[in-house]
Amino acid sequence: MIDVQDSGSDERLRRIEAVTDAALSQLDVNDLMEELLERVREVLKVETAAILLLDVHAQQFVATATKGLGTEVRQGARTSVGHGFAGRIAQEKQPVLLADLAATDDPDLFAGGVRSLLGVPMLAGGEVIGVIHVGCLQPHQFTSVDVQLLQLAADRASLATRTRASGLDRTAALALQRSLLPTHLPDAPGVDMAARYVPGHDAGVGGDWYDVFTLPSGWLGVVIGDVSGHGLRSAVVMGRLRSALRAYALVCDDPASALTLLDRKIHHFEAGSLATVLYAMISPDRTTIQVSLAGHLQPILASPGRPAEALTIPVDLPLGIGPRQPARRCTEVAFPSDAVLVCYTDGLVERRGEIIDEGVERLRAAVEPGSAEKVCARIMSMLAGKQATDDIALLAIHTADRILPEPRNPEAAA
CATH class of the missing domain: 3.30.450.40 (GAF domain)
Structure with missing residues (x-):
């Protein structure tokens, strides 16, 4: 002094x-x-x-x-x-x-x-x-x-x-995340889609992301994930995982295989990073969904005439936990006509002082069949508070007009 x-x-x-x-x-x-x-x-x-x-x-x-x-x-x-x-x-x-x-x-x-x-x-x-x-x-x-x-x-x-x-x-970080989150979801026959992203901290950016892409086979790839942490580093890791998963999706026939490769990539190039990821593939005729969960919350499915439910899909370990893990699993579920699939990150359902199951139950009660945009709007109005405490990523996919299979010959078409 x-x-x-x-x-x-x-x-x-x-x-x-x-x-x-x-x-x-x-x-x-x-x-x-x-x-x-x-x-x-x-x-x-x-x-x-x-x-x-x-x-x-x-x-x-x-x-x-x-x-x-x-x-x-x-x-x-x-x-x-x-x-x-x-x-x-x-x-x-x-x-x-x-x-x-x-x-x-x-x-x-x-x-x-x-x-x-x-x-x-x-x-x-x-x-x-x-x-x-x-x-x-x-x-x-x-x-x-x-x-x-x-x-x-x-x-x-x-x-x-x-x-x-x-x-x-x-x-x-903001520029990076905005460049990686889709400005609009792709037009895909047989479905309509909507999404939301809300930052939950002062930095305004983190590791949550969602992605939708059409594969050459006609299957529709659906991703939602959460890299641990906040700020520029998490956004950078998120960007790398997003790009890598897109590449693996082109060479893998099922979600579990793609997530296995993504886990190897994290261990080799992103040591110390952790991420939970849902990767789903929706069939070309939009009647079935193949899903693999890497530590991620089970998606919600709402069908006409039935209560919404969290799909009973086994949850494997998050990405980045350790080099030796049990084989990742893939589950196939039906995607009924006029149903809506809701994928989300934990910021939407987690609240201090309560177990996460209570938040998932609130979400389940808020989901009703309808257009993807209406489903997202209803969920956000009922569950997303005025001040989020964690990032929120939400993606809804609704089966619209079914895709009819191509006729084998002109006589069949008649």
């Missing part, structure tokens, strides 16, 4: 307030860094100031904001980690003072006329995410108070940088 009670305390307090002013929070991140450097130059009475952020993948420092520096540290310039003054600060993870800069300390800054430097690391979780340094064009002795003030500025810049990174992650 800086002692503001000794002589000159009012001036020190003013200097502290200059770099911790709450008004800075109202600025755009780039404007905040520019303003922060301007204030640092004023309170420390220095000629140059710069913020360099670490590009982890390139292992380079990128000059993000600069004051009083020319081409030697122009904005956007890159410096390899481990080189120059910024590299030394990052390596030592503590402030570095150079009262008499030599060409060997940082050739670029020395060539620009800088003769004294003070720099501190920007830290997040104990790791260096950037460096902030100031310099004088004449030899200068920086004080411990100067160090503490610059560290305050670095902490402020670090917080702003993390906030921006979090926002970029959220934007990227």
Whole structure:
């Protein structure tokens, strides 16, 4: 802590307030860094100031904001980690003072006329995410108070940088998920379909997804799944699983075989990830459904004249549990005329303080035969609260006009 009670305390307090002013929070991140450097130059009475952020993948420092520096540290310039003054600060993870800069300390800054430097690391979780340094064009002795003030500025810049990174992650995750969730379901003869997706957390994105596709054989592939976790990583894993399952669906004759391959893919390429998945195949004539469940909730089927029911389908282990698992099973069920199949993720039925069976029973009671859009609308109005606590994915498929088999010959057609 800086002692503001000794002589000159009012001036020190003013200097502290200059770099911790709450008004800075109202600025755009780039404007905040520019303003922060301007204030640092004023309170420390220095000629140059710069913020360099670490590009982890390139292992380079990128000059993000600069004051009083020319081409030697122009904005956007890159410096390899481990080189120059910024590299030394990052390596030592503590402030570095150079009262008499030599060409060997940082050739670029020395060539620009800088003769004294003070720099501190920007830290997040104990790791260096950037460096902030100031310099004088004449030899200068920086004080411990100067160090503490610059560290305050670095902490402020670090917080702003993390906030921006979090926002970029959220934007990227939203863009990714929106690109993967169908904007409209495919037109498939013999069925009408509808779906809903509701984010259940601040990030607005997670690992839930649904998918429908027509296979070359005429079968209709239906998928709904849930990758554990939230945010960008879960969305990325979800995207990979979605694409992989589509590929496996082209070479597998049944859902269980496709999920077996998908499980192998997770163990090899997505170690540590877990997912529950329902994969169903609806026959070309839309009279039967083959279903395999990898840890996923059993779908609901509602037929005319009968209460809706959760299909009695065995549930195998989720994907990603372990390399050795019992063979995955596939169950075939009838798909009656004018029936509706409802697939969903657990966010729709799970509630704190109750067993999930109670939520499934509420869903079962809410499902009635009808068009897919009406079924989805009714379910959401009855079960989805104003503020979801987990992602909700819902997919309804209703058998519409049956597909008649192709006649074998013209006489049969007559």
